[in-house]
Amino acid sequence: MPSLTFTVVTVSDSCSRGECHDKSGPKLLDLVEKYFPNSRTHADIVSDDQVAIETCLKYWSERSDIIITTGGTGVSPRDVTPDATLAVIDREVPGISQTLLIKSLEVTDMAMLSRSVCGIRGKTLIVNFPGSAKAACECFDFVQTVFQHAVDLIHDKLGNVKKTHASLHQNQSVKVEVGVPKSKVFIPRSAHRNRTSPYKMIEVEEAINLIRDSFRLDDKYELVDLENAWGAILGENVSSVDSLPPFPASTKDGYAVIAADGAGVREVVNSVAAGDQPDVKILKPGQIVRINTGAPVPPGADAVVQVEDTKVHISDAKGEEITVEILKAPTVGQDIRPIGSDIGSDMELLKTGERLSSAHIGLLAAIGRTSVKIEKSAKIGILSTGNELQSPHESIKPGKIRDSNKLTLINLLKEYGYSSNDCGISKDNPDDVLLSFIKAFRYNDVVITTGGVSMGEHDVIKNVLMEDFGAEILFGRVNMKPGKPTTFARLEFEGKTKFVFGLPGNPVSASVTCILFVIPGLSFCSKAFFSHRTISVHLNEKLSLDQRPEYARATYTKTDDGRYVARTTGNQISSKLNSFVGANCLLILPGQTSEQKTLPKDFEVEAIILPTPNFNCTEENEI
Ligand SMILES: Nc1nc2c(c(=O)[nH]1)N[C@H]1C(S)=C(S)[C@@H](COP(=O)(O)OP(=O)(O)OC[C@H]3O[C@@H](n4cnc5c(N)ncnc54)[C@H](O)[C@@H]3O)O[C@H]1N2
Ligand code: MOO
Ligand SMILES: [Mg+2]
Numbered sequence: 001m002p003s004l005t006f007t008v009v010t011v012s013d014s015c016s017r018g019e020c021h022d023k024s025g026p027k028l029l030d031l032v033e034k035y036f037p038n039s040r041t042h043a044d045i046v047s048d049d050q051v052a053i054e055t056c057l058k059y060w061s062e063r064s065d066i067i068i069t070t071g072g073t074g075v076s077p078r079d080v081t082p083d084a085t086l087a088v089i090d091r092e093v094p095g096i097s098q099t100l101l102i103k104s105l106e107v108t109d110m111a112m113l114s115r116s117v118c119g120i121r122g123k124t125l126i127v128n129f130p131g132s133a134k135a136a137c138e139c140f141d142f143v144q145t146v147f148q149h150a151v152d153l154i155h156d157k158l159g160n161v162k163k164t165h166a167s168l169h170q171n172q173s174v175k176v177e178v179g180v181p182k183s184k185v186f187i188p189r190s191a192h193r194n195r196t197s198p199y200k201m202i203e204v205e206e207a208i209n210l211i212r213d214s215f216r217l218d219d220k221y222e223l224v225d226l227e228n229a230w231g232a233i234l235g236e237n238v239s240s241v242d243s244l245p246p247f248p249a250s251t252k253d254g255y256a257v258i259a260a261d262g263a264g265v266r267e268v269v270n271s272v273a274a275g276d277q278p279d280v281k282i283l284k285p286g287q288i289v290r291i292n293t294g295a296p297v298p299p300g301a302d303a304v305v306q307v308e309d310t311k312v313h314i315s316d317a318k319g320e321e322i323t324v325e326i327l328k329a330p331t332v333g334q335d336i337r338p339i340g341s342d343i344g345s346d347m348e349l350l351k352t353g354e355r356l357s358s359a360h361i362g363l364l365a366a367i368g369r370t371s372v373k374i375e376k377s378a379k380i381g382i383l384s385t386g387n388e389l390q391s392p393h394e395s396i397k398p399g400k401i402r403d404s405n406k407l408t409l410i411n412l413l414k415e416y417g418y419s420s421n422d423c424g425i426s427k428d429n430p431d432d433v434l435l436s437f438i439k440a441f442r443y444n445d446v447v448i449t450t451g452g453v454s455m456g457e458h459d460v461i462k463n464v465l466m467e468d469f470g471a472e473i474l475f476g477r478v479n480m481k482p483g484k485p486t487t488f489a490r491l492e493f494e495g496k497t498k499f500v501f502g503l504p505g506n507p508v509s510a511s512v513t514c515i516l517f518v519i520p521g522l523s524f525c526s527k528a529f530f531s532h533r534t535i536s537v538h539l540n541e542k543l544s545l546d547q548r549p550e551y552a553r554a555t556y557t558k559t560d561d562g563r564y565v566a567r568t569t570g571n572q573i574s575s576k577l578n579s580f581v582g583a584n585c586l587l588i589l590p591g592q593t594s595e596q597k598t599l600p601k602d603f604e605v606e607a608i609i610l611p612t613p614n615f616n617c618t619e620e621n622e623i
Pocket of ligand 3: 451452453454455456459
């Protein structure tokens, strides 16, 4: 493929002022590199100012085949990218902007508020994408298939144009090859579908062991800026290079003196503040220098006397000190931090495997590090699946429900210290699930889906994973309530290993299985293994046992005699999300046997402690 020159222009007041990091520009450049590996790229950032944008577009159109702008396409007063684009283009290409609108409307109704324009200036195609990184990347996916052909046409490259036309005539699926992928999954007629699950039912412990044995990230370490290192596991031993303080520094506001001079009246010969260059003049007996905390102690001085232990003796007409009386005889070294007293040079400071706290990061900053090697944390994507799902902010249509799982899981992961990416909502059909997975795998190592893993003819997650991605389903059914159809799969995507936790759609099942499998699972690729804290609790009520081992939402309290007593939050049906509200533990109840169908009041069971917003994994959760 001939090489194209792309310029990605981020339009944002705050990014252009350097007040925030540009997220969409770099992501778009990644996509350009991925889809057009031979291309040349430029990037620019410009404020939301129409004249500035026009100037920028004119400049880059002399140097690019395609300019992608991101940001400023909306309807707020500062959104002027489309206006600037219209002002500089010779001809509009409405098909591209209309495609962006139609496809984006499938993702969100908010797309109606985008005023994106596409057009040609000279020999350059200019396309406006929205400012959000997610939306901009989606837009890139929607229209990137026509970029090469558009440039060929604009440049009148007849040979290439003919080739594309010929392949379009010969093979109607050319769009499929480079654009929307088609799933291989075949959905059998209703009479021919599975009536028993083909997946072996395994126990929870076995499932956790399978995750532990297989969950590995391809890249073990990554280099991150200090700003983004908090909470990560250090992947290197860190030693200092220089000393801190790099000069003998005063720990008091007062006077640098010669200790041997003792108490008495002294001449103030200089003044030195924090940040001043260390003095070169050597202090002579009888002289002192006014000094501030943190300032370099001048050569010759070997003590600092705090201002409280001094008195002005003579001052000049302007009120400046000429001589000062030292009231207390100082001792050598008094109130001076010697060179390297905080951090010596070549000192071993931090060891690989330590979790980076604010103090670690401060230390790294103090020794001049701007980035640090950390254990790579998995990039986690969350994908909801279901024809019935709408985003919570959309007005609800008949037959639909709001997608509560995505926000629950994103925040549940946060409670355990993990951030995650929203991969949207997929419809329950193989093509849509396939496309959603492709997009999710591009940016994530682990994709957590909810829904579509049970026995319904629209439950296609496992089949898409196996047939379209060649995934190995490590397990597809677990003997537990809730969470029976929980699925865990491993696959290769574009040369990288990806993992999928296919959680059941029922909201409680999704949360319980996330807690039980995903949270420990994520820690298995790190030095910081995590296992849930459990306590023994006494039941406050008689409980009926389910056929399957059950994880029941409950609230435990500590009694005056130091025992923990727990009561379930009521109806435990796996759709009832509010059975989680107020729960602070999950009771681990055994499956029923012919001998034991209930547990009596006061019976002692183990309970997993749940996170609370102020969750501290190591502290006891007392209420
Ligand atoms: N014939 C059988 N049917 C079912 C079985 C079974 O063994 N045989 N298992 C049941 C169990 S147990 C569970 S759990 C569910 C799991 O089903 P899926 O994972 O396939 O999930 P869906 O069918 O897509 O949805 C189930 C339920 O959850 C609601 N849902 C889905 N996603 C969301 C979301 N993002 N936010 C809120 N609610 C969501 C969905 O509307 C359904 O009501 O299967 C049983 N069936
Ligand atoms: O296993 Mo399902 O999660 O009971 O409802
Ligand atoms: Mg289902």
